[in-house]
Amino acid sequence: MADLSINCGGIKSPNPFWLASAPPSNTAYQNCKAFEQGWGGTVWKTIGEPVMNVCNRYGGFDLNGVKLAGLNNIELISDRHIDTNFKEIAETKKLWPDRAVIVSLMVESKKETWQDIVKRTVDTGCDGIELNYGCPHGMSERGMGAAVGQVPEYCKMITEWVTEVSTIPVLVKLTPNVTDIIYPARAAKQANADGLSLINTINSIIGIDLDTLEIQPSVAGKGSHGGYAGPAVKPIALHLVSQVVRDPEVGLPISGIGGINNWKDALEFILLGATSVQVCTAVMHYGFRIVEDMIDGLSNWMDEKGFKTLDEVRGKSLQRIDDFGNFNLLHKTTARIDQDKCIHCNLCYVACEDGAHQCIDLIPVNGHNKTVVREEDCVGCDLCAIVCPVEGCITMERKDDSSETKTWNELVSQFKDEDKELTWENLAEFQKKHGIVIH
Amino acid sequence: MKNIANKLTNEEYEKNFAELHPPLTKNSAVAEANRCLYCYDSPCMKACPTHIDISTFIKKIATDNLLGSAKTIFYSNWVPLTCAKACPVEELCEGACVYVEKGEKPIEIGRLQGFVIENYFNSDLPRLFTQKDKNGKSVGIIGSGPAGLACGAELSLLGYNVKIYESNKVPGGLNTWGIAPYKLRQADSLKEVDFIKSLGVEISTGVRVGKTISIEEIYNIHDAVFIGIGLGDATKLRIPGEELTGVVNALDFIEEVKNEKWSDVNVGKRVAVIGAGNTSIDAVTEAKRLGAEQVYIIYRRGIDDMSAYDFEYEIAKSDEVIFLFETMPKRIIGEKFVEGIECVKVELGERNEKGKREINVVPNSEFILPVDMVIKAVGQNINNNFLNDVEGIKIEKGKVVVDSETYQTGNNKIFAGGDCINGGQEVVNAAYDGKMAAHGIDNFLLEKS
Numbered sequence: 072m073a074d075l076s077i078n079c080g081g082i083k084s085p086n087p088f089w090l091a092s093a094p095p096s097n098t099a100y101q102n103c104k105a106f107e108q109g110w111g112g113t114v115w116k117t118i119g120e121p122v123m124n125v126c127n128r129y130g131g132f133d134l135n136g137v138k139l140a141g142l143n144n145i146e147l148i149s150d151r152h153i154d155t156n157f158k159e160i161a162e163t164k165k166l167w168p169d170r171a172v173i174v175s176l177m178v179e180s181k182k183e184t185w186q187d188i189v190k191r192t193v194d195t196g197c198d199g200i201e202l203n204y205g206c207p208h209g210m211s212e213r214g215m216g217a218a219v220g221q222v223p224e225y226c227k228m229i230t231e232w233v234t235e236v237s238t239i240p241v242l243v244k245l246t247p248n249v250t251d252i253i254y255p256a257r258a259a260k261q262a263n264a265d266g267l268s269l270i271n272t273i274n275s276i277i278g279i280d281l282d283t284l285e286i287q288p289s290v291a292g293k294g295s296h297g298g299y300a301g302p303a304v305k306p307i308a309l310h311l312v313s314q315v316v317r318d319p320e321v322g323l324p325i326s327g328i329g330g331i332n333n334w335k336d337a338l339e340f341i342l343l344g345a346t347s348v349q350v351c352t353a354v355m356h357y358g359f360r361i362v363e364d365m366i367d368g369l370s371n372w373m374d375e376k377g378f379k380t381l382d383e384v385r386g387k388s389l390q391r392i393d394d395f396g397n398f399n400l401l402h403k404t405t406a407r408i409d410q411d412k413c414i415h416c417n418l419c420y421v422a423c424e425d426g427a428h429q430c431i432d433l434i435p436v437n438g439h440n441k442t443v444v445r446e447e448d449c450v451g452c453d454l455c456a457i458v459c460p461v462e463g464c465i466t467m468e469r470k471d472d473s474s475e476t477k478t479w480n481e482l483v484s485q486f487k488d489e490d491k492e493l494t495w496e497n498l499a500e501f502q503k504k505h506g507i508v509i510h
Numbered sequence: 511m512k513n514i515a516n517k518l519t520n521e522e523y524e525k526n527f528a529e530l531h532p533p534l535t536k537n538s539a540v541a542e543a544n545r546c547l548y549c550y551d552s553p554c555m556k557a558c559p560t561h562i563d564i565s566t567f568i569k570k571i572a573t574d575n576l577l578g579s580a581k582t583i584f585y586s587n588w589v590p591l592t593c594a595k596a597c598p599v600e601e602l603c604e605g606a607c608v609y610v611e612k613g614e615k616p617i618e619i620g621r622l623q624g625f626v627i628e629n630y631f632n633s634d635l636p637r638l639f640t641q642k643d644k645n646g647k648s649v650g651i652i653g654s655g656p657a658g659l660a661c662g663a664e665l666s667l668l669g670y671n672v673k674i675y676e677s678n679k680v681p682g683g684l685n686t687w688g689i690a691p692y693k694l695r696q697a698d699s700l701k702e703v704d705f706i707k708s709l710g711v712e713i714s715t716g717v718r719v720g721k722t723i724s725i726e727e728i729y730n731i732h733d734a735v736f737i738g739i740g741l742g743d744a745t746k747l748r749i750p751g752e753e754l755t756g757v758v759n760a761l762d763f764i765e766e767v768k769n770e771k772w773s774d775v776n777v778g779k780r781v782a783v784i785g786a787g788n789t790s791i792d793a794v795t796e797a798k799r800l801g802a803e804q805v806y807i808i809y810r811r812g813i814d815d816m817s818a819y820d821f822e823y824e825i826a827k828s829d830e831v832i833f834l835f836e837t838m839p840k841r842i843i844g845e846k847f848v849e850g851i852e853c854v855k856v857e858l859g860e861r862n863e864k865g866k867r868e869i870n871v872v873p874n875s876e877f878i879l880p881v882d883m884v885i886k887a888v889g890q891n892i893n894n895n896f897l898n899d900v901e902g903i904k905i906e907k908g909k910v911v912v913d914s915e916t917y918q919t920g921n922n923k924i925f926a927g928g929d930c931i932n933g934g935q936e937v938v939n940a941a942y943d944g945k946m947a948a949h950g951i952d953n954f955l956l957e958k959s
């Protein structure tokens with residue numbers, strides 16, 4: 072079995088799977104139960120200012136019968152007494168010395184208040200602190216959470232207060248509700264944070280009850296924006312993680328968060344540079360037991376691929392990310408339909424015909440339709456392949472022999488060298504030379 | 511009957527006649543609907559004789575637009591509840607589902623359709639279609655089976671006054687009287703009849719054309735006539751003993767069962783059904799479910815030759831029906847009551863060009879099967895008493911001859927559809943005929959005016 076242990080900014084855990092700061096990590100009972108089932112770490116549900124929660128707190132986004140493709144919430148930080156939390160954190164850490172116990176904090180933006188809570192947190196014996204600059208609802212209106220994360224200067228200032236007094240690693244949790252996540256990430260770096268956690272939840276209205284016309288979740292008829300999480304946010308989270316990781320000025324370990332449901336999701340975050348991953352919605356849906364397959368699946372994959380440690384895996388796909396301008400314009404693929412596998416649902420046809428580039432013909436044969444790609448017209452968009460419900464039925468076949476490459480950036484500079492303007496006509500000449508037909 | 515099977519308890523009857531495919535709950539219907547791939551130009555739609563836009567009605571279940579779903583179904587088929595429950599879906603829509611080709615379980619189209627229509631019938635029946643203004647013309651329809659109902663509903667929406675003449679006291683034809691109760695209860699068929707009546711179709715029951723009213727009279731009252739009389743008399747076995755007490759026609763027996771007064775129906779302790787079509791299976795399983803102890807199917811050809819669908823054969827086998835293939839009845843034995851049936855084994859020769867095999871009696875292979883009841887299910891013939899008198903109508907091979915597109919008979923004012931033109935097919939075929947004939951009639955009367 073592969074070694075799954077990690078060290079995320081000085082916080083060590085036997086595997087990369089942490090509970091995110093959220094309802095599943097609310098109590099000692101829950102965190103201890105999670106550790107029993109194999110979780111490598113926990114980020115204790117945010118403690119700090121006195122708050123009160125409301126009923127109802129969660130809204131589910133169901134997709135074609137699949138429950139909780141997304142989940143939003145208007146729950147606040149821990150509403151249990153702060154002393155209870157501190158006591159339970161200390162007890163939990165004592166019981167589970169090999170697991171990572173990180174405590175999420177959020178208080179009003181006063182230096183003394185922050186430094187006081189940091190010291191009390193360090194006294195619990197926990198392994199690290201996570202600064203909640205992301206909570207997009209309820210707390211932000213009180214000048215905390217996302218209200219801090221959205222302003223790099225505040226982010227830097229408060230992080231400095233914390234790192235000044237903290238003797239344990241400090242992670243800064245970033246909100247995605249910004250135009251460019253790089254700036255708060257750099258601010259955290261400048262303030263000597265040890266790592267970053269991202270993403271926090273995304274501002275959302277999850278839906279409307281079409282009978283009562285109430286916003287969901289409804290609090291006695293009233294609703295609000297909430298924080299959106301769950302499988303549907305993963306692509307956004309993956310992108311933001313990659314953006315932060317690739318920024319040369321940030322250079323901090325990352326705890327990846329956002330829609331992680333299983334080991335494959337987790338692995339994608341790790342391949343884009345995350346050291347640990349945090350999970351909430353999947354646990355809220357299915358319970359702590361999901362970690363068993365996460366550990367098992369990741370370990371099996373690593374064994375199969377010959378990776379011994381996660382250090383060997385981390386960031387492996389980063390080199391695959393590049394700018395559009397560096398893509399080879401002469402790379403040519405066309406769709407190929409395996410007629411033996413085709414079940415005649417014709418979804419590729421209608422997708423291509425109505426939604427893409429009209430390159431598939433529907434030819435009646437023996438009472439059903441045969442879908443045939445007109446290769447000369449196929450632009451290689453791959454929509455047909457992704458809508459096909461049969462695995463391996465539609466494949467994108469490479470048509471160029473990779474002997475020639477020309478990127479957009481190269482083309483533009485070539486035009487410059489040849490003293491040519493970037494015009495439709497000049498572009499058409501290039502396309503014609505390389506047999507590229509636009510229809 | 512000499513030996514009448516013991517009566518069962520009410521609980522036993524209800525268990526025996528409980529629906530094979532009980533209705534889906536909303537949750538399970540939505541889950542199944544979400545499984546549908548929403549194929550384009552879908553094979554299921556093509557396989558349905560009425561061409562219901564199946565993937566569209568199923569997607570509407572998934573989007574919680576059940577009214578729109580019902581409308582999509584009724585747009586193509588006026589007896590969709592009967593079809594949902596009585597159609598051989600394995601042979602039609604579900605058999606064509608792309609999941610079958612994918613090696614997975616097909617979408618339960620029949621049950622989803624039943625769910626949508628039952629949901630609609632349980633609502634306050636909001637109007638689904640706008641009716642054209644009355645055009646002052648009237649059409650008389652003979653027979654209130656699926657063909658007649660479909661023709662009537664369609665014509666009523668097109669603005670015609672429609673009157674259906676039905677010989678039975680309870681309308682619906684074979685939908686009401688001819689489908690095994692564990693597939694479709696009479697009440698479901700009558701809901702469909704009531705719905706069609708709500709579209710303005712008048713149904714006059716207990717009126718037998720040729721007796722209560724003459725065909726001339728109907729011909730003269732109406733601008734056009736549609737004949738949807740189905741088939742009539744059961745084909746005779748033409749063997750000695752056919753007149754004995756205890757020999758019944760399958761459809762008469764099934765009709766008696768359809769009253770759903772289970773304990774009133776007498777069945778023999780041992781019952782032989784002659785023939786191996788789908789009606790034979792209904793009859794034999796119903797006899798078993800009413801309490802018969804031993805039930806047989808006697809069929810002169812082989813297992814590959816029987817017209818019963820595979821799933822019907824499976825039902826029969828699970829009801830412990832004993833199949834005697836390559837066995838021909840020779841005579842029914844008994845003084846007054848049936849006491850047994852003498853059969854002879856046959857050998858089947860090579861298939862001829864029509865696929866039929868020659869039947870050769872095996873000498874000295876006679877044997878007597880002791881039974882108390884014989885149910886004849888070897889087909890039906892068209893009941894053409896009154897049709898013989900109508901000028902222009904041609905009957906060939908027991909079928910009324912019609913134009914394949916307009917459903918017009920040789921008499922241009924008379925149209926026909928359903929079993930009487932096809933020799934006996936499914937409800938869904940009759941429903942399609944009736945609907946298409948309505949358009950044939952409409953075009954004919956429009957041209958005339």
